[in-house]
Amino acid sequence: MTGISEISGMWPETQQFGLSGTSRYLPIADHGLIGDLRTAALVGVDGTIDWYCCPRFDAPSVFGAILDADRGGSFQLTADVPARTKQFYFPDTNVLITRFYAPDGVGEIQDFMPIMDESREIDRHRLIRRVLCARGSLPFRARVAPRFGYATEPHTVRVQEGRAIFTAPSLSLTLTASVPLEADNQDVWSQFKLHEGESAVFALDRVGDGVEMRSCPLAEAEEQFAATVKFWRTWLSSSRYRGRWREMVHRSALTLKLLTYAPTGGIVAAPTTSLPEQIGGERNWDYRHVWIRDAAFCVYALLRLGFTGEAEAFMDFLSRHVTTCGVDESGPLQIMYGIDGRCDLPERELGHLEGYQGSAPVRTGNAAVGQLQLDIYGALIDSIYLYDKWGQPISSDQWDQVCVLVDWVCDNWDQPDEGVWETRGGRKDFVYSRLMCWVAIERATRMAIHRGLPADLSRWRENRDTIYRQIMRRGWSRELQAFVQHYDEDVLDAAVLMMPLAKFVSPTDPKWLSTLDALGRVLVSDSLVYRYDPRTSPDGLRGEEGTFSICSFWYVEALARAGRLDEARLAFEKMLTYANHLGLYAEEIGHTGEQLGNFPQAFTHLALISAAFKLDLALG
Template sequence: MRIEDYALLGDGESAALVDRQGSIDWLCWPTFDADTCFAALLGGPRNGHWQIAPQEAWASSTRRYCGQTLILETTFESVSGTLVLTDWMAWHAPRPVLVRQLRCERGSMKVVSKLAARFDYGRAIPWCMQADKRVRMVCGPRALWLDSTTVHSTSDENSLRASFDMSAGEQRDFALTCCRSYEDEPPRPAIEQLFADTNRFWIDWSARSRIEGEYAEPIRRSLITLRALTSTTTGGIVASPTSSLPELIGGTRNWDYRFCWLRDAGFTLLALLSGGYHAEAASWRDWLVRAIAGHPAQLQILYGVDGSRRADEWECAWLPGYEYSTPVRFGNAAVNQSQLDVYGEVLNALYMSRCAGLPPDPDAWSLEQRLVEHLQDIWREPDDGIWEVRSGARQFTFSKVMAWVAVNRALRSASEFGMPAPIARWSALADEIRHDVLTHAFDQQLQTFMQSYGSRRLDASCLLIPVTGFLPVDDPRVTGTVKAIEAGLMDEGLLLRYREDGGDGVRAEGQRPFLPCSFWLAQVRHMQGRATEARELFDRLIALRNDVGLLAEKYDNARQRQVGNFPQALSHVALVNAGLCLQGNDGSSTTPGQATRHGSGGVL
């Protein structure tokens, strides 16, 4: 399966991916960052999957989400009949439950269910036991319970298998419950009640959106996806539910994205606020404050979904990787990097929270003051940059711009909301950082901001200079930067993050368009008054979504397919923010286009 051949299921604490052939190939349970029980996505069926599909060849399979929900319907059509498979994860149930409901709508079909659970990231085979018409799968501390209206038997392949006939009007139910092996036997799931509760949650949640306009459908679907990547318990939002889906098929840039990145904080908060989801925005804000609490010198760029600080990276030698893209990694060593831009992301997000009228956090301002004071001591240091390069620290332009954003937003919180602050000293600091960027990051000959001080490399993150309010959008330096990026970083109409020299005339591994950057460009074009060009690019981007509206991290123009972890929160956040900007109804308390056009400092 291509990456875009998968659809997303979620229960508010974890997520699964199911392909067009009715196979669930990825599930970390019971949380986003837990061990896998299905890992075929990074290997094959032997690494864990659960497929329910017709045994005979079928002519077509189509799928859709049921309205504004995360309940998935896959329809199999063959000469002999029509089969509909409905998949969902019970939303925030006391114990996690994955439900698969099968009904025959026409004719008759022979169907096969094959469930192969594998723990320890795809290699540990559980002990399967029949228990009063239930099947219990145990491996160490973990257990899965299978309940169904069909009897499964253990096959020679250490999997559970059932083969049965279905006729028009017949329905069969399957439910998989996750629990600890030492816990009491879980109750049999009440499937109809679980469906009603999950369906009602999504209907009610989607109804809270105030999004209208020509781009309402992709924006709403992106907000649903973003909600599915959010922990109901902690409020943390993972960058993606997957690990090690490659940026280039067969390449080595395969990272674990099942963590929460501070760099996404401002973008995400704006998307939630603009969509009308203030409670979710407040939960994300609260997660942010809890995660970064402590000494400001120990601020990390990413955290666990519960705010934990450890993300030790290791390579999984027994998984062959998606289409043999190795190594497969779990954990992320970028947790140890220094990225100055996160200070700007954090303070921008907290400023936006105040502008939106979110309930105040009494500890937030004290934390912000400490962050600014620490930033005053370290802002001149080189860092690893927004793209988390592993080739050494530099003086990255975007990092310095976001250092200015951090101080600017703290000043605005002080002046607009009466927060106590050393205004004169902070103002001098903001001016010093701004002068440093304008002096060292702008290339007078090329008339553009460069990726880092003294370099000749373009970087798409510089598109955010007017979005942050560092310079107004009609400043000649911004105009020159946008023009240079459009000329130098375009790949068949989509935008690269930056260009790398792969040597020997070969395109380097990172040379695949990064979808959020193209959404940023559409937004900036709109801010410049280039409405037609902005819409043309935005329309092209939303056409790259798969059949159920999902986007990965990157797009491979050569292969015409999505690549990278999937679905990618930042891609969907960028879609929401750009789409709302193009429609002129971003819903935030400060309109980015208006603020930056007057040079007063916008919000992300």
């Protein structure tokens, strides 16, 4: 899979590499992702790194031009002549290659963050950019313009002995290069020409806090390239998937792995913050945290592929971190945690940044952390159930924790909450929340019976059955002939697509088939599925949003389970056309097919894996 764009390398000598208006920003989809299981960077099809946080996912940005083209900072590296570009991943890896095609030559940039093993150490951070000339000759130009602390911290730069040292109050970075570097105010730039077979290397390293400076000669960069390729290919070789959509499923798996924070086992929802759900709108959120729901679903997807190590690491994250925030009126679980397990994620707005294409505010932290979302208990306990079934039997301590959660659910399931979509329009009796409370109790009951574990089964069964009957009575609309978003109003919600997926209802039950038809009429557009209609179900926010890609893949799976295989396969194939040139998805898809929201998003990729599995199985 490749993407093609026209770019120009004729940049003014002393200006930032930018254009005017919204053209200063690449489309969200025109990026690839690299990472080292601690942090990640977005690399545009023009060779620019416009998003990078160091030393970890949720750290302040060093390069943040995707959120402010003028102030955010970037690492630009490209051909210094007009050229076409193509971008692809080195096969079966997360090493990204951006190629430049010019009249006099062909060159490429190989971008990666070295990974040698599954070490949990925290301080190692290196970003390598190898530049090669494959044919003819090609001039290149680079400008490294870090803007520390979300562009709030001043920094100094000095160039000495083939390296540049950037020093800010909170962080120091060194740039080592095999070509001459020159300082330009706060930035460093280089202009060089490569002939066929020649290469150059740029290596950006964190220094300080006991991390010493190091060089990066060409031979070392080549060794680290080979080691990183080997790491990713070795990891991917554990996949059990051999179905029709192997390339897309494996790209999704590699993406989920990139979103893992190795030191703790947490999985972030996305590596970015504040990429808008509507251009110019306010639906801009920080996703660089561990959502219990998203991470639990990720564990489910990776377990299906055979990656038990990630599931084990997440179980360790739960045991070490998730029970540390105490029990309050919102329950024993928060909906999200920091990647290090911290509970406090204060939301603040960065008013000095204009936001992607002027989409303000830019936010860090997330105020939704204090919401009550009852569905997370079902998502979590379902993942524990699957880990116990497909991975390793859970420990006695872990079972004790499960019992605490289930007992709390039994006491608290019958109350309004903010729901799966984190609406800010007040608590309601959401059907999906009740559904996942049913899942929590039902899966725990299965584990207790299967392994003979101690549990108050009579109480659990009574609550499980009461939830079931309540949903069937109050969650069903006679007028719409469908299950609805919440009790007492006739509003549809794509979240109920999880009903047959969670085995709450038969996928061919007449009530469910009627619901599927209703969703298709109201919320589905060319296989794309809206979460709900904000006009009929106010969510406390202004503006509109695109279709939600996880819901689109849920729709595919629901169709497949209902036996509507031709529809399911067509919808799935259509969804694949909305991926970017690398097979990556943001959270949403806009009216003209553009990617919207934080990118790439774990939720979307895990749902793709699940839908592909189910559709493959159904097609035989």
